[in-house]
Amino acid sequence: MEFLPMNNWQTKKLGELAEYLNGYPFKPTDWVNSGLPIIRIQNLNDENKEYHYFNGNIGEKYRVRKGDILISWSASLGSYIWDKDDAWLNQHIFKVLVNENEVNRDFFYFLSMTILEEMKRKTHGGTMKHITKNLFENIQVQLPPLSIQQQIVERLDAIRKLQELNNKEIEKTEEMFDSLIKQQLALRENLVPLIEIAEINPAVNIDKSKPIPFISMADVDGNMGRVVNISYKENSGVGSGSRFENGDVLFARITPCTENGKTALLNGLNTSGMGSTEFYVLRAKKDKAIPYFIYLLTRTDWFRQQAVVSMTGTSGRQRVPKSFFENVLIPSIPLSKQKDMQIMFSKIQEYQMIISARKDKLSELFESALNKAMKGELVS
Template sequence: MSKVEWKKLVLVSDVLYGYPFESSLFSEDSSFMPLIRIRDVKPAKASTYYTGEFNETYRIRKGDILVGMDGEFNIGKWDDRDGLLNQRVLKLSGKDGLCLDGYLFHYMGPVFKRIEKETPGGSVKHLSAKAINNIVIPVPSMSHQMSIVEILDTFTSSIENLKEQIVLRRKQYEYYRDQLLDLEGKEGVEIKKLGEVCKIERGVRVVKKDLQEEGVIPVYQNSLIPLGYFEKSNYPENTTFVICAGAAGEIGYSKVDFWAADDCTCIVCPTSICSRYIYYHLMVKQHSLKTQVRKASVPRLSKDVIAKQHVFIPSLQEQQRIVSILDTFEESIQNLEAQLAQREKQYEYYRNKLLTFE
């Protein structure tokens, strides 16, 4: 553990607070200047543009370090073309000879998350200038900072590369999924309502106090995250299901025996229909399903809406061929996601190790 001098953040870095640009001049037309709002910090890309005149003081360039001052206090490096710093977003930049931008980026992320946890507030928390002014950070020598940044940048670069690969692979998967499942007019393919060829069954209610936090039989209720684990199952492995309350419209497929609770609707297929094929078919229709969710205090999707979905039914052999291709894409994405999770853990480990000082 290295021994270093601790100083106030505002003494070793410049803090620029965003400007309250006139909202009537906001636009979705990307030919105008990108406007950096809180929601843009994490993706590091603009979603809104500004049509009016502006002060160059608030110009942000690629690589600048930004922090959202409401909500989750996210930190990020801007990765779009030059944009404008809107209110409730701040820019951090190290003072020459005292602190590197890269050092601030790696060190300040956990600091802002800690402040978020400690900040009282309702549904949306607010990061104040007073809190910024009170932050004290360790400031090692510039050569030490450079060494730390070089190591940690290797991890963040690898993480960003993996994220880009996942995005690309998802686009490929969605393209081939949509192409393979567009069977209209193909020879030997029937068009049927899902309820005509499969049983659409609502699950059975369980009481949460009867569930375990760990186990082998998951219980699905109102999301694709198990509510808990039960002592027995009511549906077998390789069954497709649809969440009908809460996260209504989410489509799942269980590779293990599971318990479907009363807000989980299962698709029971005959031997002539592959359940995994139905899963992929419903994924294509997911947007349509979600538009038919009844909006209320608890969003709900009716069993009838699912039963009335039209599906193309080719031969079982063709269903299995399509599933095999799409499963290959899914496995590839899952492998990349596993690599990403591992690399993020490695980054956190080395960040904590390298940025812990006396």
């Protein structure tokens, strides 16, 4: 498959390719507990965000059905395909009615992705990302013939299917990991306070004569439960914060990081380091526990839920108190059993690393293919 040169493509305005219907300006007084969900920008960016509902009738133009293309145009720029049941569309989101005589629906979706990504780059650092309907409709694009559009869609869809399969494998492996943790750490009769097997925020000496390893909250992947980046700072660039050594466990104490699983076991450090003030540092007590057991324990939904219930402070800035770790009861498991658990779960995590790396590579492949396709450079 070889695509036509760009000079043979047609120049079109986005307004010629589709109609863009803005959502309805719902007010909080319109929200109820039943009816159809209201799609807000946060619902498009995060599937876990709570929906509000509306049980009236505001017209067909505001109803979204499965397969509709949606474009958020205020504060957050993005293109989406709605994959759920009927819903109402909130303001600041366009519902796109594609002119299929001019453009393939799926091709338009891919095209809009590249346009919005370019707009994001141009507004990087700005306080507000916002595009008007008139501005959007007048953006000029290069459009290949419908037959070439279809070929591009097929090529990109093939990569997306690989991404979907890999994502399902990631979900399946995470579910298996969590299920096995629950089985292995099922609460037993012999319960002990956590502080019997682990120190909380132990004293750590920092060598300030050389760059200090530093781990921020963003450096911890909550889904994988691991550190994904370590920066190094001079002594003058590090203030107060958590202090840790190799083998320690970091546990996020502030909402929503606690709920999001920001927990990690530190491996491979050859010197002590520092991190966000919002981490608790847990260290396994010798002859009582191994570091990996403390890590597994703090990764469980049960432990995290207990921590969340104990939170104190104002809404949005609630934190897990240190007293939680002093009072929470955990199952007492022999060291030999803990070591067996480490062998089993380490193998699962090694596989998780493989499919996580595959996810990154597929994402890079898709981005590369998408950019080349829109420049007429993609060939079979």
